[in-house]
Amino acid sequence: MLKRRIVFVAGKGGTGKTTIAAAICLLAARNGKEVLGVEVDAKGDLSTALGSHGANFKATVVQPGVSVLALHAEEAFQEYLHLYFKVPRLARMTPLSRVFDFIATAVPGPRDMLVTGKIAFEERRRDDNKRPVWDLIVVDCTSSGHVLAQLRAARAMLELIRGGLIRGQIEWIDGVITDSRRTTAVLTSLPEEMPVVETIELRRDIARQGTVHVSMCVLNRMPPEPLPAAARRVLAELTTADAPVRARLPGAARIGADLELGARLHRSAQAQARQLRASIGVPVVQVPVTPARTGLATTRAVAVALRDATEARR
Numbered sequence: 001m002l003k004r005r006i007v008f009v010a011g012k013g014g015t016g017k018t019t020i021a022a023a024i025c026l027l028a029a030r031n032g033k034e035v036l037g038v039e040v041d042a043k044g045d046l047s048t049a050l051g052s053h054g055a056n057f058k059a060t061v062v063q064p065g066v067s068v069l070a071l072h073a074e075e076a077f078q079e080y081l082h083l084y085f086k087v088p089r090l091a092r093m094t095p096l097s098r099v100f101d102f103i104a105t106a107v108p109g110p111r112d113m114l115v116t117g118k119i120a121f122e123e124r125r126r127d128d129n130k131r132p133v134w135d136l137i138v139v140d141c142t143s144s145g146h147v148l149a150q151l152r153a154a155r156a157m158l159e160l161i162r163g164g165l166i167r168g169q170i171e172w173i174d175g176v177i178t179d180s181r182r183t184t185a186v187l188t189s190l191p192e193e194m195p196v197v198e199t200i201e202l203r204r205d206i207a208r209q210g211t212v213h214v215s216m217c218v219l220n221r222m223p224p225e226p227l228p229a230a231a232r233r234v235l236a237e238l239t240t241a242d243a244p245v246r247a248r249l250p251g252a253a254r255i256g257a258d259l260e261l262g263a264r265l266h267r268s269a270q271a272q273a274r275q276l277r278a279s280i281g282v283p284v285v286q287v288p289v290t291p292a293r294t295g296l297a298t299t300r301a302v303a304v305a306l307r308d309a310t311e312a313r314r
């Protein structure tokens with residue numbers, strides 16, 4: 001994954017897209033890469049998960065080797081016009097701007113394409129020594145429904161535009177997204193029935209689109225391994241022990257019941273993991289639920305777990 005140039009992190013709401021995207025940024029930076037994290041929906045979560053706040057359209061350094069850029073579609077639109085058509089930013093005040101506004105708002109495709117267009121542009125950026133400005137770009141995508149439209153936006157535009165300057169640029173954007181040597185997607189899921197079903201569907205829909213290559217699925221927030229069954233039995237038996245024994249070990253019965261519940265959650269998560277592995281068609285790595293509380297602490301713990309899990313697979 002870290003050998004690619006662009007990684008899209010996509011999945012259902014709340015499955016850990018932002019946390020996993022931030023963790024990939026940290027791991028890549030620790031490997032000496034210059035990383036750009038991209039927030040597509042501009043909630044500001046990615047920069048928070050990286051211990052900062054408030055990213056904007058200009059890339060801002062949030063950790064050593066990691067910068068974050070927020071892509072509001074409107075700003076992406078201005079930048080796109082400026083970069084590709086050399087339209088000065090002020091020209092948007094003229095009647096011409098209404099034409100551009102129409103293009104950008106009336107049809108969903110162009111607006112979504114601005115997002116992939118900006119990402120492709122950042123991938124192509126070189127410094128004065130002709131070296132890439134970013135070794136890796138990690139995209140914290142919007143929810144699963146919208147991401148399909150975004151990934152396919154350039155392709156959809158190609159069906160509308162038959163020739164000319166714009167077509168060449170859109171072909172180039174689509175080429176960056178679909179090039180599996182450069183670009184890949186990581187899907188995030190949770191060990192519960194609906195997220196697993198929806199992740200399998202998302203993977204199938206991406207394959208049907210024929211857009212981005214999917215390299216793995218992260219099954220996030222796995223419950224911890226329970227104590228061995230024998231130890232749980234001892235604690236469970238305390239529930240029925242004589243009153244004097246229970247009096248000497250206050251709370252033990254409660255611990256026993258909690259451990260039983262933990263074991264049940266673990267079994268059900270394992271069953272969901274098997275279901276996901278059987279159907280998704282890409283490697284699945286598990287990341288445990290971490291006790292960390294702040295954004296950056298959670299990200300760091302998840303980064304370590306993700307590194308261990310991917311190394312264990314090799």
Ligand SMILES: Nc1ncnc2c1ncn2[C@@H]1O[C@H](COP(=O)(O)OP(=O)(O)OP(=O)(O)O)[C@@H](O)[C@H]1O
Binds near residue numbers: 013015020045220292
């Ligand atoms: N492995 C983990 N252990 C503990 N907490 C986690 C873990 N992964 C994510 N979280 C927490 O779960 C919450 C949801 O995660 P996150 O924001 O990354 O999901 P998301 O898919 O980006 O959500 P949204 O769809 O709202 O953007 C966050 O509070 C995050 O800190």
Ligand SMILES: [Mg+2]
Binds near residue numbers: 018
């Ligand atoms: Mg998020």
